[in-house]
Amino acid sequence: MEQLVTGMAKAYEPEAVEPGWVSRWDELAAFASPELPTSETWTAPCPPPNVTGALHMGHAVNGTLQDVLARTMRMRGLAVRWQPGTDHAGISTQMVVERKLHREEGKTRHDLGRAAFLERVWAWKEDSGNQILNQYRRMGASLDYDRWRFTMDPEYSVAVRTAFVRLFEKGLISRGKRMINWCPRCLTSLSDLEVKHEEREGRLYRVRYPAEEGEGGIEIATVRPETILADAAVAVHPEDPRYRHLIGRKVRVPLAGRSVPVIADDYVDPEFGTGGLKVTPAHDPNDWEIGQRHELEVLDLLTPEGRVAEWPGAPWAGLERFEARARFVEALEQEGLLVAAEDYTHQVGTCERCATVIEPRLSEQWWVRMAELAGPAIAAAESGELRFHPERWRDVYLDWLRNVRDWCVSRQLWWGHRIPVFTCSAGHVHASVEDLTSCPTCGSAVEQDPDVLDTWFSSALWPFATQGWPLKTLDLQHYFPAQVLSTARDIMALWVARMVFMSLELTGILPFRDVVIHATILTRDGKRMSKSKGTGVDPLEMMERYGTDACRWWMAGAGTAAQDVNFMPEKLESARNFCNKIWNASRFSIMSLPEGEETWRRLADLPPSVDVMDRWILSCLSRTIQQVDRALEGYQLHLATEALQVFAWSEFCDWWLEAAKPRLREGDSGAQVTLWRVLSDLLGLLHPFVPFLTEEVHAHLVHAGLAAPVDTLLRTTWPVAGLRDSDAEEAVGRMIEVVRSVRTLRQDLEIPPAKKAERLILEGPAQETDTLAPLAVVVGFLARVDTIELQDAPYSGKGSASVVVRGLTAHLPLEGLLDLDRERYRLAQALEGCKSEAARLAGQLANEAFVSKAPAAVVDKLRTRSREVADQELALQRRLAMLEA
């Protein structure tokens, strides 16, 4: 019957509700940000996912966090722009497409050629990008979808090239031959941040380098004997007495048929190995620097693929580097120059994308000079202008920037922003936003640099390039800088820091004020989710199984910010139950309220109820609004969900609604207006977290005439906290304790829940019973007692069970059913408890130091409690005595 009245299903059915709202929001353009905002604006650049596949748990968590903020800000009346889009993700995407090409057609990108291969990547990007967009919509993310951007959109490319040209012209970008991280598989350079250090088991070899003339020589220690051929020197510490006589003399390089000098350099640690270091400038960053200092020859032994190059007089050409290592060791052994080999675990740099061991390699690349750029970005964080949540990430950010080295931004890839540098045959170099066909200096033909930019070079421009920069657009004027950037912790340096220094350099403005680092979702056993290990959880699948709102609710409440949180589906069950609870409470509320067109107006005009329960729940509501506001301000969403859950489930459903049932049945207008107010505000507060559920309920309210006909909660207003009512909170708090005590008593006495007791006598001083008087009916209803009698005279009825609570004694007459022994035992137990607490309090209060040093309020509190306990003790003793009489 009720089902027909309200039109609401008995349980919340997400699958029946969600698709409708996805398209409804779209129709309403509910997420669009006005081009000409008439109110304060709020912007958050949504970190653009890589177009390498689908969204994962991290995106879902971050999406939820930002969406909660964005929806709240909308309800507060701000013009919100939550900027969506995707990142071309250079090396990652190129690899994914290359793999696919290899798997499906057995071809490499070179088989297709640059242009045809790029077409494939664009096609892939189209698919992946659409998938991501649809997934965000499914999540209910209130992104401004019409403003979807891709980091290789034509306008975005202009921004990238402009940024490059400006930095180039300022001398902050230049070309140079330096040591870089080279991936022999991807065949490209990598920035330091794209190199992962892994512990690998290797061997440390000791090799003898004989003196060129005469006896002796020197032993060195190395993990890379295959690079011996390219040695340019042997270095020792200048103070090392063992080798001082060798400095300046020459030693023969094993297998190489040449000699190199022994040089002295502070870099060498005399304690390590033999104290002798072979110097191979082309294959080790440190060696290269030593080489620079001593003007050593640079011999490059390896090809880009990591194989031994053609080498005069050496038979190893073409050997893969690790195979070459084995062969070199054999050869050294045969020559009798291998002194020792021991197991040795050490850190090895590997390619973040393909795990291939990185080859330090001397190479001509484009570099961004970091010294000047880092300064302002450091200052912004130091001054507190740029804030981090949680704060400790500030140190991580600062630490990186303070030690940052120049940034290698060129990549030997095809997929990405081609470096806008044109060189003519005469060697004139020009960086240009527009493509050049001839040299501006001499008019001869030009060629564009074949390399592309590090993908992070373009993502570093995201907050302003998406708003039209370098043009001075209205978007830029109104929606830049942003308020918040929320992201995962692992791209703090890779992305966050780079956005900051790029923005400060190119626009002069800090791109956002708050950096929020969200929680990382781990597997059930606390491991990182990994696609390759198959331990990843698909958020979409979870959304289908438990409902999108349930997933969002859990994610918003999951862990403290930046605290890892283990994922387990049971948690989603709780969240789903919460959604269902809200649904049913709403359903019941709608059933309990009058119907009819514009009923909401009549309710809104009613004066607030004076009933103490009503005052109480409104006071709780105010407290909750304050808690939620404060939680959101500090980006601590778990505090908000916790507060909301306590309020909605425990205070509103378990206590207020239960207590209000009789009044609602009678059509009491005070109860009605209170219910209506609480429900309306609660839906508003919950909406940012569980948008589908709340919109659906709101639509039902509108339908029943219980809410103004507003299409979406996003266009209603965010609840405002009223005043707290401490009298009501005190009175109802007492009532709750009494009811609980009576329930416990009933349970202890095994009184069937269905059986109503006839009387409950509440005995206590008038001031205590007075506060409870207005709640007597409620106590009776909730404790299942017919009549409640309040009195200050001691109750002397014999056959009743009693419990002392908060200055009152509750007596439940049992008509001769009372088990006297049991009752005595119960009372004695309670008395014990009182006595031990009284003793503890007395001890505390007898402590001079405590009484004199602790704040008065704390001492007073104890004194009050002490008196209460004493009263309780008296009451219990009296009761016991009465039983004996």
Add this chain to the structure above:
RNA sequence: GGGCGAUUAGCUCAGUUGGUCAGAGCGCACGGUUCACAUCCGUGAGGUCCACGGUUCGAGCCCGUGAUCGCCCACCA
């Protein structure tokens, strides 16, 4: 090598500026067909807050040392 985080009930986690019997959800036990909800309601059991030391009238919280787990950064062969 440097830095950071975590350690609280069987499990997963909260715990605001130190304030006096430590909280939630799940699980567990017991009891419930009260006409919103069994995705529910009620009651209960369960914790030397990792260890040791220190500061304090008072420490889960502050300081020190150590242990275990995890993460980040780093050009020592």
